[in-house]
Amino acid sequence: MAALMRSRLPSLLPSLPLSQNFSTTNSLQHIIKLTRLRVVDNSMLGNQSVVAGKPPRCIHVYNKTGVGRVGDKVLVAIMGQKKRAFIVGVKQRARPNKPRFDSNNIVLVEDNGAPTGTRIRVPVPSDMRAMEGDVTKILALATKFA
C-alpha cells in the first residue's frame, strides 16, 4: 500500500514532501505503551508527580490487545518507580451512554492489589460497578459515578 501511494502521489503533488501527502485523522487516543496518564487518587506518589510535572507513563498493559480500556490493569513508570494501576477513565471515543473523559485516568495500587490512595477525586464510569476481581477494591474509594 505504501509503495503504491509513493508511486502515485508525487505525480499529483510534486512540490510537497511525501510526509504531507498522507491524510491524517484524529488520534485514536488509545492507552498503549508510553502513553502519558493522569493519577486521580490522593496518593503521595501521584501528588508528587503532579507537582514535579512528570505524569506517569504506561509501560505495559495487562491484556491481550495491548490497548488499555476502562478496568484494565497497567504497569506505569512514575517518579522513577514501577507501579501497577487501574484505568478508571479513557479519552478514546466511547460507546453510547458511556462517559468519555478529557484525560486518561488511573488509580495506583500496590503489588498486593490494595489501593495506594484513600480517595478518587474525579467521577468514575458507572459501568465499572459491574466488574469483578481486584478492580472492586478501588471502587470503594470512588466518590462519584458518571
Next chain:
Amino acid sequence: MLRFGIRNRPRRLSKAMGRKEDGHGTGPPGRLERMTIIVNSLVRHERIEGSHQYMDEARGYTERLLQIAAQGDKNHEAMDVANYWLKDKDLIHKLFKVLVPRYENYTTCATRMWTLPVEYPGGKNKTSILELKGNPWPPVVPNPRNNSKSLINVLLHNAKKDYRSASKDGTPV
C-alpha cells in the same frame, strides 16, 4: 427536486480540470468555471450543442439555477447564485423576468436534451443538444406530417368501418 434522472456522482470532466490555457483554472473550481460558461451560453442562446457529458452536467446546474431563481429577485440567495452563475450581467434580468415566469406552471423540467445521431463508425464521444423549453427556435424534431387524408388511408379507414358495422350485424362479409 430535479425532474429528470441524474447520476449519483458527478462526472470528473478531466479536460475541464486541466486546461489553464482555456482561461479557467484547474481542479474542481476550474470545472465549475467551465460549467458557468456553458450555463451562461445556454441562458443566452436557449439551445446549444456540445459534448454529451458536458451538456448533461450543465443541465443539472441550469435546472437548479432556475429552481433557486424561482424564489424571486428579492431573495438574497437567489440573487447571489444568479450573480455567480451568469457572468454576463444582462442575463440576470432575463433569468428573473423572462425565464422564471415562463417555467412557473411547468410540471416537467425546464430543459430538454437530444442526443445527436452517431455516424458510422462513430467515436467515443456523443454530441448532444441542450435547450430550454419554450425557446423561439424551430423544433428539433419537425412535426410529423398529417397523412390521414391520403388516398390509401382514406380507403383503409372506410374499409375498417365497413368491416366493423358488418360484423356487428352478423352478416358475413
Next chain:
Amino acid sequence: MADKLATLGFRSFLSHQFLKRSVAAVSCRYANTLSNETVEKHRTSTLAHDKEQKEEKKISAPAPPGLKHVHPEFLPNPTFYRRDRIKEKLERQDMYRRRAVCPIPEFYVGSIMAVTLADPYASGKTNRFVGICIQRASYGLRANFTLRNVVDNQGLEIRYDMYSPLIQKVEVLRLEKRLDDELFYLRDAPAEFSTVPFNLEAVSHPPGAPVPVNTTKVKLGPRPWHERWERRNLRGVQDLGLPEKFYEKAKKVAKPWEEYDLMLKYRTSINPQETDEVMDEVAEGFREIERKRRREKLEKS
C-alpha cells in the same frame, strides 16, 4: 407483507413516487453509460429523446414551517447509497412510538439538558447527567446527541442515543442555541465554559416564543488543540491569536467554490420537496401522539 405495508399507509407511497425513485436510484449511475451493443438499434433512428418525470401533487396537510430544524433527525440520511425509503418510513413509525412513551422535548446544540438513564448498578437504579449539548448527529432511530460537563475539574462527555429504551427522561433546563453547529471547541476551552451545576433549575420556555441565541464568544486555551479551529470558520470563539501563516494555510485549503456548486449541494442534502413530504408525515405523526395522549387522559379520568 403487502397487507402489513398497506396498513402503514404504504399503498399510495409504493404505487407511484416511491417505486419511480427507488428504481431511479438503482439505475441512475449507469443511465448515461450504456454499452454500444445495447444502443446499437437506436443508432438507426435520427434522434433520441431523454426521459422526463412529471411532478405529482401533494395530498397531506402541510407541516408548520421550521419543523425540520426542530426535529432534524426525522430527515433521511442524504448519502444516496445509505437511502432505503421503506426502512426510513418504518424507522419513523418506531420513532413516533418511542416518543409517545418517552417525550423528547425540543432542543438544539447549545441547550443545557439533563438525561436520566436506567443504570442497574446505581443506588436508585437511575443515573442523571446534566450538561451542555455539543453535538446532534445521525439520522432516524440512530440519532444521538452529546452532553458535556466538567465535574470536579474532570471534563466528561456522554453520547446518548435519542431513541434508546434505556433513557427514562430527557429534560431541557435552558432552551437556547449557540452560534455554531457543533461545540467541540469547548474541549480546548477553559473549564468554566462547559461547567454546568447538577442542581440547575429548569427555566420553562414560553411556547411559540423564538428560541434565544446565546452569543457567548469562547476564549480558547493555548495550542495544541483537538482540531485546527482556524480552518472551521467558527463564529462562537474569540480571536484565536495565531501567527499569520496559520490563516494563510487555512485560506489555501479552503474550498470557497463549493458554496456555489449547486449540484454538489443538491446531491449532499435532502431537497426541499422531499423534506416537505417527510415533515408533513412527521407533523401528522406528532398529531397522532397528541391524540393518543388525550385519549389516555380521558380514559384515566
